[in-house]
Amino acid sequence: MLRYTLMRLGIFAGCFVVVWGLVYTGIVPRGFGASNGIWMVLLALLISAPISFVVLRKERDRASIKVVERVDRMKANFEANAAQEDDADDAARTQGQAPQTS
DSSP: OHHHHHOOOOOHHHHHHHHHHHHTTTOOOOOOGGGGHHHHHHHHHHHHHHHHHHHHHHHHHHHEEEEEEEEHHHHHHHHHHHHHHHHHHHHHHHOOOOOOOO
């Protein structure tokens, strides 16, 4: 996931440099007053989003698979812990003891 994020930030940074160059040369108009920085950031975000969507498709899929595997492991561990607690509770009940509460 870190690799995908860094690649996405790299694409944004590249787009920002291009937008800055276009604004600096006057090809793209400047923002009003002090809004020039915000204008350039928003324009760079607008340009980098579809580029990232297309270029980083494989990396996004790999990151998605890793997240799904991690969630599945966590679910399996949770179910194993729940089953272990149920077994301990059943064993305590068959021995005639009251279950322990936490």
